[in-house]
Amino acid sequence: MQLNFFPLNFQFTDYQITDVNYSDELLLDLRRRYNTSHSFFRFGENIYLSNSDSDSGIDIATNTTSKNVYGDNQITASLIKHIFFRTFKKRFISYTPVDFYPFRFFSSKEKDDLLFDLLPNQLKGRIGYKKMIEVQLRLATIAGKQQFGFVINIARNWIFEKNCATLNLEGYNLLNVEVLHSEIYPGSCGILAPNEEFIGIISEIINDETAKVLTNEGEQVFPLTELFIRKTKFNIANYLDFALSPDKTSQILNHIESKKQEIYNTKSLHTEICEIAKALFSSKLDGHSIEFMNKDGFYFTVQDKPLEVTNTFDLKTPTFIFDPAGTKTNNNNPDLGLSNFGPYDSISFDIKSPSVLCICHRENRGYFSKFLADLKDGIPSSRYFIKGFQKKYELTEVNFQINELSAFTLAEYIRVMKEWDQEFRPDLAIIEIPNEFRKLKDADNPYYQLKGKLLSYEIPVQYVLTERIKTYNEYILNSICLQLYAKLGGTPWVLPANRSVDREIIIGIGHSWIRKNQFKGADQSKIVGITTFLSSDGQYLLGDKVKDVAFENYFEELLNSLKSSFNRLESEQGWQEGDTVRLIFHIFKPVKNTEFDVISRFVKDITKYRIKFAFVTISKSHPHLLFDPNQPGVNGKGAYIPNRATNVFLDSETCIVQMLGVKDLKTAKQAMSTPIQIKIRTPQGNYNNPELNDMLYYDLAYIVQQIFSFTYLSWRSFLPAELPATMLYSNLISKLLSKMRNVNGWDADRLNYSLKRKKWFL
Template sequence: MASTKILTNFFPIELFPPKELKLKLFPYSLALLRELRDKHNDTHSFFRTGDYIYGSWMKGDQIEGETVIVDTENSPEIVSSLIKHIFFRAFLENTDDIVPLSFYPFSFVSPLDLHDAVREFLPDNLKGIITYDRQFEIDLRTINGVKKQLKYGFTINISHLWNVSENILELMNKGINLIGFDIIHARPLPGKKGILAPQETLLGSLTKVENRTAFIDTNEGEVQINAEQCFIRRSTVSIKKLLVELLSENQADQIVNKAKVNSRLKSDYKQYYTKLYKVVSKRLSNWRYHSLDGFEYVLSENSELPHNNYSLEENKFIFDYGTGSANTSIIKGLSEFGPFDSTSFTPKTPNILVICKPESRGGFSKTMGMLGGGMPDSKYYRRGMKDLFRLQDINFDVGEIQEDNYEGYLKIIKEKLAGNKSYDLVVVEGTNRDAYKDQKNNPYYRVKAFLLSQGIPVQALQENRTRNTNGLEYILAPLALQMYSKMGGIPWVLPSSNDVDWEIIVGVSHTYLRSSHYKGGDSKRIVGLTTFFSSDGNLLFSDNSKATDYDNFFDELLLSLKSSVNKLSEDMAWKKGQTVRFVFHVFKPMKNTELQVVQELVNSFEDFSIQFAFVQIVDNHPFLLFDKKSPGSRGRSKVNKDFVPLRGTNLIINDNECLLTTMGAHEIKFKGHAPSRPVLIKLHEESTFKDMHHITQQVYKFSHHSWRSLNPNHTPVTLFYAKMISKLLGQFKGIPDFSSAALLTAMKRKKWFL
């Protein structure tokens, strides 16, 4: 474990609590909390902790009530609430023209025209009405400080937020047609006018406006709302749609694209950090944070922390069982050794059906030739799929559709399948997703659903990519990798440790079969998704539970897990009494019901000594890491990498949490490419396996182990694959030609989802 210094967006707080912090104490009830806030909000802050309401004296006269002495060193929840309430009041006292968007995380938008990223591109009559404002979000977090002492601090992030200042009534009075727009209801919070922005709810689609009343089609039927409280949805899609109504489609595209480029603060990490530092050093750190109870703190402008971190081994890829078959470069490893399963993979001469439009045949035919045989003048893809993956040959059979619809695709596919020839994979000319509001009508997804139901994997290829000769080598290499993997191949594995314990890494996810994203949308049907990997990164198989309602979901998940573990124990010949370790990778915090599922799973396998770790991989968190000593190389492409940490840079937050950079400076390939946020690895306290160094190393290795790409991925492949499966199952929902039976049998061990 090394220790230096690392720059973050975490600005520490130094506390100055009194020797005896005295707060008012009341038994909790929601009614009493509302009553206290209504009566005494000007002078006191009230918050709930456990079964009690605590009141802190901020100004004016003290109120009556029971007094309690709080031990601040052992009451982190109370201290956190005090810090947040004091900050909120200090912000209101020191700013006159800003209304916060939310209390926690605390957020606000800059009132400066300079910080409106779209203003300069709009005609004068729209400036200030449509805005793309700079938004600041301030989160209270804790880390382990010196000698593991709890350290409080604020993380600060900057983003941009679309806004339309006029309600739908004002816009429609100007003659703008808003029928069909997504509508949000902005409901003012009682007693919070000028203190907090209205609470917003996405309702549904606007059908009409009559007598200042908006009629909105929602999942719960038609609702009628005061049109003055209704605004169009603050999304890029809605803003572009509004601009099309006001200007033209071409102008709308240009304005939105220019605003997006203008808002890319993170593409210059050094500048981004400088802006964070300026907000703290020029404003926030100069305010006084205190209560009349005697609780006080100071916000530091120094966000450089002791760099407590794990020493991680670099990724190596194994291409053969024998020694000396490892390489840090995937392309070089494949060129020298071939794929890991080159001696056992079948078929050695795959039959690949290619379906395209007649006008695309030339591009597809030429591209398939280069895909199989390579590009002799290329430094990146000189050897084609045939040589790289040690195949004897590849038989491409090109078929043309006569009608550009699902029936046209299906006709040629059925004609080809009706012959004696069987196909190991089908390449289909991709369609434009944006042309189909309902993806059930998208020919590509319907064709893919049909073929997968027949046990045949599918690969999409857009026609424009076959014409892109300059960058074709960077398309063909990952395309060949995906196709080989979809046919059941194992391109490489990761180094396996000489561990006496069996280790299985399980990616656990789920997808809701939603009817709509509006309020009240039906999301009761759930499908559980699991991916099972061995410690060397080999995908053993994927599985999904049957769709069920929430009440029965965990029973179905348990059945699915039991069936999978039974199969693993048989396939791997686990011995009685052997220690087997399960590391569960999840996107969301484990709830008690999910913990019980795993506990029941463990208890049901009495013949083995089972250890388990629940590891949450969080990408939606407020932490950022910066590196003053980063390469900063711009090269010929003028890519700015200043302050961007290298892949593998990590920071230990506490015994159970660690930040890890999975995509760093070397992964930034083009100008304007913003660095990825580090992932936050969180080990659940109920885990029986607690080696965070081992777990962090594992996440690091598995984040550069996707057989979809030659480059590192933001999240480990355990969850990346589960997420892809989830996405595809959602797209197949409602398609009549789809049956998941083949996915659980013939396709179970194939990477059909890549």
């Protein structure tokens, strides 16, 4: 197995480096005077110097100090980045990098531009869909060995190098077009590509040289030469319609789509990354390693083959438990266990005869009623769905009340709801919707309007597309029933709990910004937080939505939410003073240091119990990739993709895990499957407090295994998910609430106590 990590090699452990005392003015002056031959960077109270291309020094007094490659790793890392950048610029003169760090540049090869052969000569190279190479420096400790390495990734991005002045002269209509402001930073001309920021939309063309742009600071005037259309598929397609023709644009976009399976597959990516590494780190003439060096005597080489790695530890598929006594279990297949034993909470589940409001189009009633019958009673000839919803989930009766629409309009749906029998109080709704709803804006979409209305009545909703009603199979029905039971508040199965800990709660924390727009300077004054609470065996205990608040109030609101939920759970579960309580916090994207500080305050305020806690980030936004060159793939898909559960510890606090292996890919179009990164974080604000240090929990292997096990609790499907339930639930709630916020009259605070216990968001 290989990691897209190319180790650096040093022939020394200590090195000499020049420094001077830091000041803003001195750093700017040094860069202005010596930028062509020297690099300067700050660390702490010093400015460090690297002489790249000069036989003489600088004309100020300096100090020379000794540093250790790994003991002073932050200084070493900055030095490596600067030497790599300058060496690249010398070797590849025609390239202008896009960013210094992460270091990014576009390939100049014609074959790496998917549009090159499709565009006329006047557009070749000026508009394209090109390969972008990204190189990041990372410090890792893998298999006990600490080492620096470059991590290489590849993406495909649009390029559009015609400014708005040119477009205006061509006669292209720029009104209401999204634009970027391009600006060359002082001293970076020819060294880095201009900086581009999305500032707004053009509101008026003043003349051939200037335009007014509607920004978050109001209307502002910019030279047309400094404005470029925002590089999105929609914007570039509009221009290509104008410059070429709609038919040619469709051909171009279809060509890109057809190439995705070829270029976005793991085997091709591995080949490309290895080719890039050879070009960057080895000589074309003799194949020897390139020496990256400065004139101060610091040098290194880079291995041009990816690092070979093995699993750090054996991740296990959890046992699935289907009764509180823990006697009914299945070690491999939760679906089979559910069919054999029924759901975990069958005895205590209190909605044994659910009433279901069903709405369909009158023209599809025949299909819909058959769909409901098979959903309830099962398909006798099937392999996975013989029992049906009622028997498989050990319900007494499932009562469907079918209502017909004459058209798929909001008015018709509302009419049906108003005609409810006053004595009929549904526990759930199953509603037919057409594919066309997907094309509607959120504010006008009956999907969200109906969901909001029903949720305000405490009724979870299951939508079913018309095409699904007509073409369903046993797999679709099986997944829908799993979702229905979870939405009713049921627990299909649980996982083994850790018996060595008195109490353990896993808490997912998510958030969603309320943005006016995506322009530079957009007002992000409001934020909503979402918290989900699960027990150590995977039972969904509680979900809570923090109020939409100004960012400056987010700390207190999140803290209050955690406290109130914690108080509710300790009362319900009968905790005793002095119990040991382990709190594992899962978070997807931290907001600066806010969550760190909130949790530090939260755990320190809990004095009744002995608290141990860990703060864990779970992310797909990281540069690491795993490859298995010995994996040929299955049925033409998944070559080079490692098996699910493949894992590597990057250091004592960080692990990457392959959550979707070759067998988990549904089609060949799912050409890539990237690992998730699990990282134990240390609280920032009060981390040096000894009291807090004693509470921290650092068992990375335990935490990784738990997160892996929690991926089997999505209850949207019997298949494992990429993310654990804590993160999946928080993300689903956040996404749904952000959509429904656009619905007139919707109030998210209506999600009252009873719905907090149900998985209404699945």
